[in-house]
Amino acid sequence: MDIFDLRWDIVWNYRDMFIRGIGVTLILTLSGYFGGILLGLFLGLGKLSTRKWIYWPCKLYVDLFRGTPMLVQILLIHLALIPTIFGHSLGYMVSGITALILNCAAYNAEIFRAGIQSIAKGQMEAARSLGLTHNQAMRKVILPQAFRRMIPPLGNEFIALLKDSSLVTVIAAPDILYASKIVAGASYRFWEPYIVAALLYLILTYGVTKIVAYIEKRLSNSYVPRKAEGREAR
Amino acid sequence: MIKIENLHKYFGQLEVLKGIDYEIQEKQVVCVIGPSGSGKSTFLRCINMLEEVTDGAIYIKNVKINEPKTNINAIRAEVGMVFQQFNLFPHMTVIDNVTMAPMQIRKMNRTEAEALGHELLKKVGLDSKAYNYPEQLSGGQQQRVAIARALAMKPKAILFDEPTSALDPEMVKEVLDVMKNLAAEGMTMIVVTHEMGFAREVGDRVVFMDGGYIVEEGTPEEIFGNPQNERTKAFLGKVL
Numbered sequence: 405m406d407i408f409d410l411r412w413d414i415v416w417n418y419r420d421m422f423i424r425g426i427g428v429t430l431i432l433t434l435s436g437y438f439g440g441i442l443l444g445l446f447l448g449l450g451k452l453s454t455r456k457w458i459y460w461p462c463k464l465y466v467d468l469f470r471g472t473p474m475l476v477q478i479l480l481i482h483l484a485l486i487p488t489i490f491g492h493s494l495g496y497m498v499s500g501i502t503a504l505i506l507n508c509a510a511y512n513a514e515i516f517r518a519g520i521q522s523i524a525k526g527q528m529e530a531a532r533s534l535g536l537t538h539n540q541a542m543r544k545v546i547l548p549q550a551f552r553r554m555i556p557p558l559g560n561e562f563i564a565l566l567k568d569s570s571l572v573t574v575i576a577a578p579d580i581l582y583a584s585k586i587v588a589g590a591s592y593r594f595w596e597p598y599i600v601a602a603l604l605y606l607i608l609t610y611g612v613t614k615i616v617a618y619i620e621k622r623l624s625n626s627y628v629p630r631k632a633e634g635r636e637a638r
Numbered sequence: 639m640i641k642i643e644n645l646h647k648y649f650g651q652l653e654v655l656k657g658i659d660y661e662i663q664e665k666q667v668v669c670v671i672g673p674s675g676s677g678k679s680t681f682l683r684c685i686n687m688l689e690e691v692t693d694g695a696i697y698i699k700n701v702k703i704n705e706p707k708t709n710i711n712a713i714r715a716e717v718g719m720v721f722q723q724f725n726l727f728p729h730m731t732v733i734d735n736v737t738m739a740p741m742q743i744r745k746m747n748r749t750e751a752e753a754l755g756h757e758l759l760k761k762v763g764l765d766s767k768a769y770n771y772p773e774q775l776s777g778g779q780q781q782r783v784a785i786a787r788a789l790a791m792k793p794k795a796i797l798f799d800e801p802t803s804a805l806d807p808e809m810v811k812e813v814l815d816v817m818k819n820l821a822a823e824g825m826t827m828i829v830v831t832h833e834m835g836f837a838r839e840v841g842d843r844v845v846f847m848d849g850g851y852i853v854e855e856g857t858p859e860e861i862f863g864n865p866q867n868e869r870t871k872a873f874l875g876k877v878l
Contacts, residue, residue, distance in 0.1 A: 529688055530725035530784075534739035534791055535715030544738060548729050627728050627771045 415596045418587045425580035426604060431497075432569045432579065436504025437562050443505060444512025451517045462513070469510035475571050478503040482575045496577035503572070508565050515561065519554040520546060552623050559616030563609045570605070580604050639664040639826055640685060640795060645694035647680055654680045656850035657694070662795075665824045669837035669858075672847035673873060678830045681847065682797050685828065686717045699794070715743055718788030718796040722803050724780040726772040732759065732783050733768040736790045743791070751790075758786040762816050778809030782816050795826035802833055834877060838862050846870045 415422070450462030469477065482499035493499070523546050531541035570581040584597035591597075640662040647655040654677045662668050670678045683689040685696060691704040703713050727735050736758055737751035746754070759765040762782040764775075772780055781801055788796055798817065802810045814836050821827060821840050831837060837844050837858060844861040846854045846869075854867045862878070865871045 524725075526721060526723050526725040527727065530719075530721060530727070532711075533686060533688065533714055533719035533721075534787070535711045535743050536739065537711050540742055544742065545727055549727075552729075627773060 410596055411593060412596060414591050414593055415587060415600050418583065418597075421578070421583040421586060422580065422600065422604065424578055425583035426608075428497075428577060428579040428582075429566070429569055429608070432500050432504055432572060432577070433562070433566045435501045436508050436569065437565055439501070439505035440508025440512050440561075440565070441558070443509035445516050447509055447513035448516025448520070451513060452520060466510045466513050469507050470514075474503065474507050474568055475574060477507055478571055478575060481506070496572065496575045499575055500569075500572040500577045504565060504569060507568075508561065511561050511564075512558070515554050515557045516550075519550040519557075522553055523549050555616065555620050555623060559612065559620075562612055562616070566609055566612065567605060570601075639666075639699060640828075641695075641697040641700075642685070643695040643697075645681070645684060645696065646692045647677075647684060647689060648692045654850055655684070658852055660845070660852060660855070662826065662828060664794075664826055666842045667821045667825075667827045667829065667840055668843045668845060669841035670828065670830045670845045670847060671832070671834065671837055671873075672853075676847045677850045678847050679799050682799050682828060682830050685797055686714050686719055688719075711743075715739075715791050716794045718791060718793035720781070720784050720788055720796060720798045720801050722800040724772075724777070724784045724804070726780055726784055726787070728772050731769050731771055732764065732775070735772065735783060736787050739787070740790050754790060755786075758789050759783070761789070761819075762786045763812075776809060777805045778812045781805065781809075781813045785813075785816055785820070789820075795828070796820070798827065798829040798831070800830050800832065802831070832877070834862070834874075846873065848873065 447462045447465060450458050451466065453459045453462075478499065481503045482493065482496070486494055486499055486502070527545055527549065528541055531545040532538070536544065570579060572579055573582040573585060576582065580601050584601040587597035588594050642658055642660045645655050645658040646653065658677075658681060670681065672678050680689055684691050685698075687703060687710050694704075696703050698713055698717065701708060701713070703710065726732075727738070730738060733752060733755045736755040737746075737748070740746045740754065741748065741751045756765055756768060759768055762785055764779055764782055764786070767775060767779065767783075772783065775783065785796075785801075801817070802813050805813065810833070814833065817827070817829070817836070818840050829836070829841070839858075841858050843855060844858050845852055846861060846865075846867070848869050854861060854865060854870045861870065862874065865874055
């Protein structure tokens with residue numbers, strides 16, 4: 405049993421587990437990410453608020469979730485928080501998605517805050533000087549510009565979350581890594597199942613990288629190309 | 639039309655405006671001149687509440703604007719502003735820059751707004767650039783679009799905050815020409831400027847500010863031809 409005598413057929417026999425693992429990993433990551441974007445947007449806007457009773461809770465939240473390990477958060481949510489609220493566990497999926505949303509939101513909040521703050525002050529002033537309300541100015545002028553700048557860090561966050569989702573194996577969620585652990589435990593072979601896990605994560609993150617690069621290229625920093633053409637016809 | 643009473647403005651401990659009293663009549667062009675740091679821009683920015691007023695009162699058409707119950711957005715829609723750095727919206731085409739506010743605030747439909755937009759762009763000589771993006775335009779062109787954008791709200795007055803200071807010298811004239819035409823049409827304008835030629839030629843009144851005060855005020859002939867205050871004389875001696 406060593407690296408020169410790999411037995412891929414063992415992994416192949418467990419292929420259904422790995423396929424299910426990919427599904428679980430993707431569901432966890434996608435739910436956590438898009439939930440985290442929504443919650444993160446509110447937290448990010450909250451951190452930009454001049455009202456202290458809005459700012460401080462948002463800041464506290466972000467500091468708390470960025471400053472503690474996600475592994476600890478998952479265990480606390482699964483073993484303590486949810487059973488305390490509901491009287492019993494709601495399963496690894498609910499706990500896993502909750503933990504990923506809450507954690508991802510904290511990081512996304514900082515991305516949103518930084519993106520909005522990076523837009524020159526003159527843009528808000530120009531919009532307000534025309535008579536737009538703060539909300540109208542945000543919607544029509546600030547956010548459309550800020551979102552473009554947020555795409556690269558939001559892409560990074562997705563990749564980070566995809567990898568961090570493997571931490572849910574600790575509450576027995578049957579994701580990619582969990583499948584590898586089962587195979588390793590049953591066969592006492594370690595190279596093959598963990599190499600497969602690594603490869604599967606690599607393929608997924610590489611795919612995401614490509615998608616982000618494509619979006620970035622389409623919404624490149626210059627506002628001029630493509631969009632300007634064909635506009636007259638409207 | 640615009641009346642300012644005992645206006646004070648602090649930035650933290652620093653007093654930038656130390657009691658300004660002034661009144662601007664309808665259709666007047668008032669040019670504000672003075673050294674850097676004299677409070678000219680702050681004075682201008684207080685008039686549409688881009689800066690919060692510390693003390694004093696500002697009335698626009700007899701409505702006190704620095705009061706919590708005044709709808710500041712409605713006031714701003716009536717008082718246009720043109721910035722030193724243009725501040726066009728880079729993610730919108732030129733025509734969208736002009737039509738966005740009337741559509742959002744005046745609830746104009748797109749057809750009406752675009753008709754108005756093209757009319758205003760023609761006025762500033764840039765209708766051919768309507769479907770370009772701001773970054774494809776020169777500085778002078780961008781500033782002319784910014785003027786069209788301000789005009790689209792059909793304001794009662796326009797505030798100009800050093801509109802030509804960020805421009806290359808050869809582009810200053812095209813912007814000043816647009817402003818001259820506006821003045822000739824009877825637009826009420828307050829212009830913070832370093833263009834003494836413009837102040838002399840187009841201004842109805844010239845205000846000299848220094849150290850947070852209005853030091854001297856009068857017709858261009860009085861200020862440029864026969865300044866009374868020593869500080870005015872010293873400043874003009876340096877810039878003319």
